Amino acid sequence: MSTAASVAGRRRAGLAAPAILCIAFFMGGPMCIMVFVSLVERAPDGGVIWGNFTTDAYKQFLFEENLLGETTLNADYLRIYLRSALLAGFTVLATLIVGFPTAMYIAMQHPRRRALLIFFLSLPFWVNLLVRNYAWLLLLRANGLLDQAAMALRLTSEPLNILYSNTAIAIGLTYSFLPLMVLPIYAAMEKFDFSLVEAAFDLGASRWQALMHVIVPGVKGGIVAGCLLVFIPGLGSYVTPVLLGGSKSLMIGNLIETQFAAARNWPFGAALAFVLLMMVMAAALLRAALLRKSRRAKSSNP
Amino acid sequence: MGFLEVEAVSHQYAGTDAQVLNEVSLTIQENEFFTLLGPSGCGKTTMLRILAGFEVPSRGRVTLDGQDILRIPPWRRPVNTVFQSYALFPHLTILRNVTFGLKMRGVAKADRHGAARRALDLVRLDGFADRMPSDLSGGQQQRVALARALACQPRLLLLDEPLSALDYKLRKEMQGELKRIQRETGTSFVFVTHDQEEALAMSDRIAVMRQGTLEQVGNPSDIYDRPSSDFVAEFIGDSNLLNAAPDSQGRLCLPGGRALGIRGDAPARVMIRPEALRIAPDGNLSGQVTDLVYSGAATRFLVALDGGEETVQIQQTSTEAAGISMGDKVCLAYDPQQLWVVAP
Ligand SMILES: Nc1ncnc2c1ncn2[C@@H]1O[C@H](COP(=O)(O)OP(=O)(O)OP(=O)(O)O)[C@@H](O)[C@H]1O
Ligand SMILES: [Mg+2]
Numbered sequence: 001m002s003t004a005a006s007v008a009g010r011r012r013a014g015l016a017a018p019a020i021l022c023i024a025f026f027m028g029g030p031m032c033i034m035v036f037v038s039l040v041e042r043a044p045d046g047g048v049i050w051g052n053f054t055t056d057a058y059k060q061f062l063f064e065e066n067l068l069g070e071t072t073l074n075a076d077y078l079r080i081y082l083r084s085a086l087l088a089g090f091t092v093l094a095t096l097i098v099g100f101p102t103a104m105y106i107a108m109q110h111p112r113r114r115a116l117l118i119f120f121l122s123l124p125f126w127v128n129l130l131v132r133n134y135a136w137l138l139l140l141r142a143n144g145l146l147d148q149a150a151m152a153l154r155l156t157s158e159p160l161n162i163l164y165s166n167t168a169i170a171i172g173l174t175y176s177f178l179p180l181m182v183l184p185i186y187a188a189m190e191k192f193d194f195s196l197v198e199a200a201f202d203l204g205a206s207r208w209q210a211l212m213h214v215i216v217p218g219v220k221g222g223i224v225a226g227c228l229l230v231f232i233p234g235l236g237s238y239v240t241p242v243l244l245g246g247s248k249s250l251m252i253g254n255l256i257e258t259q260f261a262a263a264r265n266w267p268f269g270a271a272l273a274f275v276l277l278m279m280v281m282a283a284a285l286l287r288a289a290l291l292r293k294s295r296r297a298k299s300s301n302p
Numbered sequence: 303m304g305f306l307e308v309e310a311v312s313h314q315y316a317g318t319d320a321q322v323l324n325e326v327s328l329t330i331q332e333n334e335f336f337t338l339l340g341p342s343g344c345g346k347t348t349m350l351r352i353l354a355g356f357e358v359p360s361r362g363r364v365t366l367d368g369q370d371i372l373r374i375p376p377w378r379r380p381v382n383t384v385f386q387s388y389a390l391f392p393h394l395t396i397l398r399n400v401t402f403g404l405k406m407r408g409v410a411k412a413d414r415h416g417a418a419r420r421a422l423d424l425v426r427l428d429g430f431a432d433r434m435p436s437d438l439s440g441g442q443q444q445r446v447a448l449a450r451a452l453a454c455q456p457r458l459l460l461l462d463e464p465l466s467a468l469d470y471k472l473r474k475e476m477q478g479e480l481k482r483i484q485r486e487t488g489t490s491f492v493f494v495t496h497d498q499e500e501a502l503a504m505s506d507r508i509a510v511m512r513q514g515t516l517e518q519v520g521n522p523s524d525i526y527d528r529p530s531s532d533f534v535a536e537f538i539g540d541s542n543l544l545n546a547a548p549d550s551q552g553r554l555c556l557p558g559g560r561a562l563g564i565r566g567d568a569p570a571r572v573m574i575r576p577e578a579l580r581i582a583p584d585g586n587l588s589g590q591v592t593d594l595v596y597s598g599a600a601t602r603f604l605v606a607l608d609g610g611e612e613t614v615q616i617q618q619t620s621t622e623a624a625g626i627s628m629g630d631k632v633c634l635a636y637d638p639q640q641l642w643v644v645a646p
Contacts, residue, residue: 196389202377202383203382203403203451204403204407
């Protein structure tokens, strides 16, 4: 039976077909190749030996063989992942603390002014990320602008030595990803009905209570979107740690790059990329599960 | 001195040059049902926003129980509002909406649930505690907004057209409920409405507003029987306003020369309500029926008076009206005591 609904459904599927094909071809294809690469033996000169299947690359992530041929736990790579997660998590927190009030401020302006402020917010995107990170390099380096300012204000007598540290990466990431936090929160705020805040005040809520009980739940979608938009690329960021981090503060992106280029170990590079993907997916699933649980808790216990 | 004193309050919204309120002064007593009545855009909501603390008036003073409240932020005023747009929190269940105010004040969970259930009972929504606001009809949402404000047990409750979305029957019921709640809790109500019938039925006193000024303040029968201006006479109920001028003996007469039966020494506007006129063979006024509207219990006629351009409305019970049709010549009688000189 060909009902009107099924015809409409088919037509809609037709509309989505180009996008689906693009994703399948340009994203699904390479991913399959990468899975494959991570599961075969490496060739000594780079590349892989097709057909020789092995899980060595994944073992290498956690274990190493010492000179005696024994397998021992090696936490170096895990540490890099942990550092990346912490840095990305910090970036989320910092951009949220700075970005939330910014988004709220913009949303409460006159519509014409809002457009102007959003334009300013997107201005940095007009300059390449690399160039912007170089600018931070100049600001943060020993005796750079920041040090000079701090010394002129007599906050410190010696250079702060911020460059080439986790601190420098955190600053750089926060700066780079701030607009990605502000924009989705702003979009949610713009739709938010601020008369609800008046209702909260009327019912005795202080400013802080109104913020936590009314505004934050009202723009929760924007906050979650902003956190994901910052956390995921933050986890895999490459340029910022290369320029602002030292050799001791590698992040996942740099590690993967090293494996493909300098170390010529494609299977391990591919395996590292997949572990990252699994971690991101686990985080997303965890979030979905928590959301479902909190929703159930809310409906059963008001 | 009253419970709530509004002294010469004027207000102008920032960035506009129109004066929305102009030197408004009001005194509201404890446990009083006070109504602000006026056409759309006259400043009723603005007045409530000033009382609730969302607007600071450009000039004037507001005291509650002798205390100047203009400096107190809205969350510390013992005042709650039922908003014209309901403003229910969309992410909270009905129960949580109603307990919100008590939660903000740190009331224990069991107590606030008890209070919320009672408030929901009061507005006849006891079965709706676990629903979300978006699942409710407009009238139900309006009642939740009412329950939410009542649950806080304010000393002064501001209601911005709280019954406008209800159907006729429910509105009548809720009017009775509101009146009862107000009496039992001893709360002062400031009630805003467009609906003059509702205002007359519920209020202890009514303030009629017009373009940011108070036109008249008084109890319902003052307002209805003794309006101070044409505006009030026409806004509250139907009325006939006749131009009259004194003759040489000081009797007020219509332009056609017919004496109305009261005295006066200057040209005046004289009001008589349609229900005070009746068709009678020995009536003082005469004219011709030009229109006739049947509305159940009563029938309304338009009668063009002889000897002038004046047309009056009269209302008769439908049995009295039987047998009268368009174009008939009729005489109208009235008791001169029911004439009211609006503006001498
Ligand atoms: N935020 C505002 N900024 C500027 N002008 C406003 C604002 N709010 C209301 N006004 C103006 O103030 C006047 C009074 O508005 P108000 O909302 O008090 O009217 P109202 O009597 O409540 O009308 P209604 O019966 O339609 O609700 C109107 O002319 C309106 O345009
Ligand atoms: Mg209004």
